[in-house]
Amino acid sequence: MKLDRLTRQAALALVALATLLAGCTTYVSTQVTAFSDWSGSDAVRSYAFTRTPDQRNSLEQATYERIVASELAAHAFRETDERDAHYLVALAYGMRSDTVTVAQPVYYYSAWPGPYYWGRPFDPWGPWGPWGPYPASYVNQSYPVFTHLLGIRITDRATGKELYNVTARNTDEQSSLIAAMPYLARSAMADFPMGNGVVRTVKLPVDGHGSVPNEVAAGSAAPPQPASGAKTVE
Structure with a gap:
């Protein structure tokens, strides 16, 4: 009987621990690498997205541009027509599957x-x-894992000079790139502009619905959200 009581108490303790862990905030960790020649002297950062031939007329490209545009706006970037833009912003993205x-x-x-x-x-x-x-x-035991990648390249429209090139990469058991894109975009633009050759890990909290808190829905127009929820780990 004494053993049964101890067993029941231990089981209750395990249930309580599981409940406590379920309520804890989880994070998405993203490795960010930046190469920078950014002066930061301009007051108005007008830009336009530039696309490769494969990205033209692509709904996927347009969706990712809206997500990245929200993060750019948090750093005083204003999207405009390419003829009036000071900067051109190019995106590169993809996913790779591996087994661990x-x-x-x-x-x-x-x-x-x-x-x-x-x-x-x-x-x-x-x-x-x-x-x-x-x-x-x-x-x-073998498990599939998926590496998601986003690259953001900012160049001077007039000279073609590359000013900022940042890459964000994270790994998850989920294959969806669109689900990973808000974390990649916010991590890539966290602490903008980072120094040349800087490599950091950015941790973003996940809410109960599996998304970045206050993140705009893909493809929707909404006011920019600051990257204040990001934690940068040197």
Whole structure:
């Protein structure tokens, strides 16, 4: 009976821990690399998006441009016609799939009967449970992972000189690039302009719906949102 009480108390503790962890804020970590020759002396940063032949008339391209435009606006960039633009902004993006293999512990059911109640379907205190006296066996499990990439290149329209080139990259178990794009865009423009050759990790909180808080919906027109939610890790 005493063991049963301890088991129930431990189970309640595990449930409470799981509930606590479920309520914790999770983050998306993105590695950002910047190359910069930015002077920052202009008061009005007018720009226009430039596209490759494959990106012209692309709905996907237009969707990503709206997401990036929101982040650019937070840094005083104003989109205009290409003839009037001081800067040209080019986007590059893509996704790559990989497989990772992880050694996972395996615990076995105990067939031991009797007074210690180790004959139940699974007992964490049993001889082969996670808190039992015998070590677990391990098996290799493979999982798909997806690397999402966004590059933003800013050039001077008049001279063609490259002024800022930033790349944001993150990895997730989800394959959707559109779902990753708000995190990539906000991370890429966090702390703009970063120094030349700077590599940083930016952490953005995820809300309960799996999106960046206050992020605009893809393809919608909305006032710019500041990147204040970003945490930069040197």
